[in-house]
Amino acid sequence: MTKREPFFWITVSCGIIVLAFILLPLIEMLSAPSAVMLKETLKDKDVVRSIWLSMYTALAAACISFVFGTPLAYVLARTNFHGKRLVESIIDLPIVIPHPVVGIAILSVAGKNHWLGQIMSELGVRIMGSVTGIITVLTFVGIPFYINAAKDGFEGISPRLENVARSLGAPMFSTFFRITFPLAWRSMLVGLIMCCARAISEFGAVVIVAYHPMIAPVMIYERFESYGLKYSQPVAVWLVLVCLSLFLILRILALPKKNRNHD
Amino acid sequence: MIELHNINVRLGQFRLKNIDLNIDSNDFFVLMGPTGAGKTVLLEAIAGLVPLEYGRITIAGRDVTGTAPEKRGVSIMYQDYALFPHLTISQNISFGVRYHAKAKSESGSRFERLVRELNIGHLLKRYPETLSGGELQRAALARALMVEPQVILLDEPLSALDPGFREEIRLLLKNLHESSGMTFFMVTHDFAETLSLATTAAVMNNGIIEQAGNVQEIFQKPCSTFVADFVGMKNILPAIFNKHTSRIGSLTVEMATIPVDTGGFIAIRPEDIVISTHKPASSMCNSFYGVVSAIIDQGFSYEVHVQVEDITFKSLITKGSLIDLGIREGLVVHLSFKATAIHCF
Missing domain, CATH: 3.40.50.300 (P-loop containing nucleotide triphosphate hydrolases)
Known part of the structure; x- marks a missing residue:
């Protein structure tokens, strides 16, 4: 074997440092609580409720992103227009804004001093301290991830496939559901997973808009503040485990099928 | 339709x-x-x-x-x-x-x-x-x-x-x-x-x-x-027309048709230009002496460039005739084409 250059060893050692940096705290946290403690935590109704709330609000955010984000992602992938860059930058804004600022921004629209807030309160929609508020915040922070992933998926499909479908007699809707969607659904699913993941991890914006009802990250923070590290760890472990297993399942579903020509 | x-x-x-x-x-x-x-x-x-x-x-x-x-x-x-x-x-x-x-x-x-x-x-x-x-x-x-x-x-x-x-x-x-x-x-x-x-x-x-x-x-x-070049007419030369004849550079060639305009282009397919080492017996009215200036191998055939005074003609010949005629760069050859082979526009 030829002698490795120093460059090789630098890349290897830097890689090991980065992996250790990510994995060490996580492994430490996951292994800290005992099995008994984990079991005890699971009996705590508040914990189960908060994890469940985290899951379904994140899922709701992903669904909303899917419904409203898909057409926009398609338009951005297929057309060129003046101001397209601007639209794309606006979509990316929630990624770069500090999280508490997001919460404050949403409250400033939802408050009684704003016409939108007044309309909503007349309709009986409450943002402050409600599940609706949590879903609003999570959609706000999660939707860029879905739109960008779906857009990339659509861009990867040759418009010629759609053109041929049209010329064979398929209207635009049929073309989308028979050609575009079957070819892009994996990208869309990956987008939904990323949107969900981003939503579940949100803390800063949610804590401003809705401290109660408590989503899991807020509960972890509260346990840490009032009882200390030891009592917040089991909740954290459960949240991570539930999320990881869910994302793993979805990720496997999104894997491209191989070797279908075995006939 | x-x-x-x-x-x-x-x-x-x-x-x-x-x-x-x-x-x-x-x-x-x-x-x-x-x-x-x-x-x-x-x-x-x-x-x-x-x-x-x-x-x-x-x-x-x-x-x-x-x-x-x-x-x-x-x-x-x-x-x-x-x-x-x-x-x-x-x-x-x-x-x-x-x-x-x-x-x-x-x-x-x-x-x-x-x-x-x-x-x-x-x-x-x-x-x-x-x-x-x-x-x-x-x-x-x-x-x-x-x-x-x-x-x-x-x-x-x-x-x-x-x-x-x-x-x-x-x-x-x-x-x-x-x-x-x-x-x-x-x-x-x-x-x-x-x-x-x-x-x-x-x-x-x-x-x-x-x-x-x-x-x-x-x-x-x-x-x-553009079209002439696209359809393979390799010889496209600006010309001044005068009834049945046209002047290209310092040469005068005879044409089969009388063009409407007084000036334009003439185009000749390379395969319509015949190269020989001696003056051909046939009565092609356009024939000139020239010097072979380049030979380009095109696989099945050769494109031979012949310099006649200030004009370069491109002719297409088979590998066989290239060898038979012993054509090489610098050789003086006889070049001829029919009046009907000339297209003017």
């Missing part, structure tokens, strides 16, 4: 300008032009896939300018075949059937016939990614023909194929055209394909139609230097 009136398309920096074309029913029309001339854009405009800036498109007497692509009765087939990768060949071919009442009722027999004619029976259950270029081509043809379009648009159907398949598909296209009664509109950058397939043709360059009409006419009587 297809009438294009003053078609204008703007796509970014590219423009199609004032395109007028008339294609008769059951024609095999071929649109030629170099890469980037706008041929595919015009194809997509006819299919309704590219918006017109202005202009009018009529297909079978029906104005389809504002009609959606799926209602035009036009099938498009792209150079990269564009088969749907998530569907089997069989599903690909039947894709459009459900949108056509007529095709639907007789889809079974039609499917069988196309599969047989195109010889793709063994491919039906496979996915496009495992097929060769020729197989993809035949599958894409079957899919386009399955919906019984009035017009079939073919975007460079032969250029992506291996030479062996190319001949096979060319024959297939010719047969399909004869048996189907459809109007074919094919795009190519290859003049030889046009000669063997087309009934009528047009040459396009830079977003405009340079010349349209009968293939033989385009081949023999190009109306611009």
Whole structure:
């Protein structure tokens, strides 16, 4: 074997440092609580409720992103227009804004001093301290991830496939559901997973808009503040485990099928 | 059948300008032009896939300018075949059937016939990614023909194929055209394909139609230097006309026709220029002495450049005659061509 250059060893050692940096705290946290403690935590109704709330609000955010984000992602992938860059930058804004600022921004629209807030309160929609508020915040922070992933998926499909479908007699809707969607659904699913993941991890914006009802990250923070590290760890472990297993399942579903020509 | 009136398309920096074309029913029309001339854009405009800036498109007497692509009765087939990768060949071919009442009722027999004619029976259950270029081509043809379009648009159907398949598909296209009664509109950058397939043709360059009409006419009587060059007239020389003669540089040549204008170009095919070492016995009225200035190997033949005073003529000769005549650079040769070989414009 030829002698490795120093460059090789630098890349290897830097890689090991980065992996250790990510994995060490996580492994430490996951292994800290005992099995008994984990079991005890699971009996705590508040914990189960908060994890469940985290899951379904994140899922709701992903669904909303899917419904409203898909057409926009398609338009951005297929057309060129003046101001397209601007639209794309606006979509990316929630990624770069500090999280508490997001919460404050949403409250400033939802408050009684704003016409939108007044309309909503007349309709009986409450943002402050409600599940609706949590879903609003999570959609706000999660939707860029879905739109960008779906857009990339659509861009990867040759418009010629759609053109041929049209010329064979398929209207635009049929073309989308028979050609575009079957070819892009994996990208869309990956987008939904990323949107969900981003939503579940949100803390800063949610804590401003809705401290109660408590989503899991807020509960972890509260346990840490009032009882200390030891009592917040089991909740954290459960949240991570539930999320990881869910994302793993979805990720496997999104894997491209191989070797279908075995006939 | 297809009438294009003053078609204008703007796509970014590219423009199609004032395109007028008339294609008769059951024609095999071929649109030629170099890469980037706008041929595919015009194809997509006819299919309704590219918006017109202005202009009018009529297909079978029906104005389809504002009609959606799926209602035009036009099938498009792209150079990269564009088969749907998530569907089997069989599903690909039947894709459009459900949108056509007529095709639907007789889809079974039609499917069988196309599969047989195109010889793709063994491919039906496979996915496009495992097929060769020729197989993809035949599958894409079957899919386009399955919906019984009035017009079939073919975007460079032969250029992506291996030479062996190319001949096979060319024959297939010719047969399909004869048996189907459809109007074919094919795009190519290859003049030889046009000669063997087309009934009528047009040459396009830079977003405009340079010349349209009968293939033989385009081949023999190009109306611009671009078309002349495109159809292989290698000798294109600016000339001043005077009745039956024209002056090119310091030479005077005799022509068979009297041009209308007093100045323009003359064009001569390289294969019409004969090279000999002695003055030929035949009575070709245009004959000159010249010096061989270059010999270019083109595989099966050689292009010989002969310098006659201030003009360079290009002639095409076979490898055999090159050796027989002992032609080499610097040799003084005799060069002659018939008055009828000269085309002027």
